Amino acid sequence: MHHRDAARLLPADPTTRSIALDLYERVATAPIISPHGHVPPELLLQDAASSDPVALLLTGDHYVTRLLHASGVDLGDLIVDPAAGRDGRTVWRTLAAHWHVFAGTASGYWIEEELDGVFGITAPLGPDTADRIFDEISAALARPEFRPRALFARFGIEVLATTDDPLDDLSAHAALAASDLPGRVLPTFRPDRYLDPDAAGFADNVERLLGATGRAGDFAGYLGALEDRRAHFIRHGAVSADHGVEEMLTLDLDPGEGERLFQAVVAGTANDAGRRAFRAHMLVQMARMSVDDGLVMTIHPGVHRNHSSATFAGFGPDTGHDIPVATEFTRGIRPLLERYGLERDFHLVLFAVDETTYSRELAPLAGFYPSVFIGAPWWFLDAPDAIARHRAAITETAGFSRSSGFIDDTRAFLSIPARHDTARRVEAGFLARLIVEGRIRVDAAERIIDDLVDAIPRKVFKL
Known part of the structure; x- marks a missing residue:
């Protein structure tokens, strides 16, 4: 695979390829905005x-x-x-x-x-x-x-978001913000282990959360504790809160039912249906908090984690056997959108690892609700052909402005420029084809590709 061709990943047809190359070259060296990823902040702080x-x-x-x-x-x-x-x-x-x-x-x-x-x-x-x-x-x-900081500068990273535990003191972020790093490193609030009754050590996690914030041990105290930690993240530059769930389900419950479920999940007495309802209700509570405090809400659903029990036992999580499942959005997200979907400054970015949802559900949702944006192709789908399929599936319904811009979602620091370059090439190829087919004008395509790497992610993530 010796493919060091300047026009790699661009369409094979010479006319389209030459237009695509012009579009790509407009953004080839544009700064990288990475509003969701998993590079540990210590990597840049220690600079080892x-x-x-x-x-x-x-x-x-x-x-x-x-x-x-x-x-x-x-x-x-x-x-x-x-x-x-x-x-x-x-x-x-x-x-x-x-x-x-x-x-x-x-x-x-x-x-x-x-x-x-x-x-x-x-x-x-x-x-x-x-x-x-x-x-x-x-x-x-x-x-x-x-060294990491030199590469950060060389890669042209302007914004890099990390993923952080709600109880992290964020001292690494404070130190990076005070340093001479030529870009912003922002924390991201990732509260799954404090929201999901099936998470390992859930009751202990909730107890630590309440202890750290000095809040009472009822549902209102628990919600207040989460709000306190979100405020701490916002003070350290966070722009989003991220939620990983297997099932895309939301439920809007009254406070009494919320209190009853909370006590049951913490005591470990809730049945499957109760735990499922609690998870679904907490997504609505997270949306409420995002409406109140302005954090962009991102949801990454649809992955069955740790499919191989033997591998999980031997090597732990994140070892290659998380497998996507079919995901349903239209009905599952409706209670959340009924409550908050028309709120003026609410931003909800929906990701999927199920390609069948793109044109059926995500593009129609984002093509109506001002709050909904379509997340970039994620995980198994942030690959050249899959990025092109995603763009083709959503654009005819929702255009370009309702997508999030590319998101690398990576732990692998060195792969960040490669991934963003891949997306820029694929977008250039897609736009070039629309030009050749007489579907958009060249000047419109030039503006779109500029926006996809800059204005769109800035707008969606409130940067």
Whole structure:
């Protein structure tokens, strides 16, 4: 896959390709706005030199480890463990030996983009080049220009949002805000473990939340505690609150029913239906808080977490076996939108890992409700062809202005520019096709591509 073509990912037809290249070049070097992601703030605060290529490109990247696992590699063999005779080079050789299985995947494309774009390595990865490439990356990582803060500047990141626990004191963010970093690093309020009765240690989490805020142990105190922590996040620059749920269900309950459910879920006596109702009601409460305090509300539904119990037991969460499920929005989100969908400054960004929802539900919802925006293709779908399918599915109903702009949603710091570049190329290709087909004018397409990387994410995330 030696694809270092300036027009990579752009349409094959020469006329369309040349228009797409012009559009892409308008935004190729535009600053990166990343309003939702998972890079730990400590990475930039400590600014430590990375230890080895495996820690940087493989460990924790479950896009990559899952396909190696599917190819027969034990996940344990991808963990650097000198005691077991597995150093970084050994693990890297394992990746190189299986590199052919990544042909045509987004993961393969991104890693090649990183090797070239970040390290200037264009040799194809394989068993015969593994050691040489490993040594080249290792040598580069020892140099000051490859430290995280230097790369942050080189990548042109203007805004980077992290994902943080509600009880985090956010001292890392305070220190970054006071530093000379040439962009903003914003926390994001992620309260799932305090809202979901099925989360590990839920009752203890609620107790810690109430203890940290000095609030009473009833439903009103619990809601007040969440409001207090949101205020703490807003003081540290947060612009959004993110919610991960398997089922897209909302319920608007009266306070008495909320109190009854709260006491039952904390005591551990609530049945399945009670826990489901509590989760659904808490999404409505989160929307209420967003209306009150202005935090953009983002919802990431539709993933069955930890599908393989044995893998979860052996290696923990986020190890490659979270699998999407069919997701229903129209009925599930209605109670929330009945209450808050017409509120003037409420912003609700809906993501999906179920492509069938794009044209059937998300585009029609965002094409009516001023509060609803369509989240970028997420997780398994932030890949070149899937981004193009998403754009095609939503645009005829909702246009370009009702989408969120691209969101990389990544823990892998080095992949941020590769992912944003991928999205910019795909958007350029899509717009070029509309121009060639006489569906939009060139000047309109130029404005749209500028907006997609700048004005739209700024507006949606209140930046």
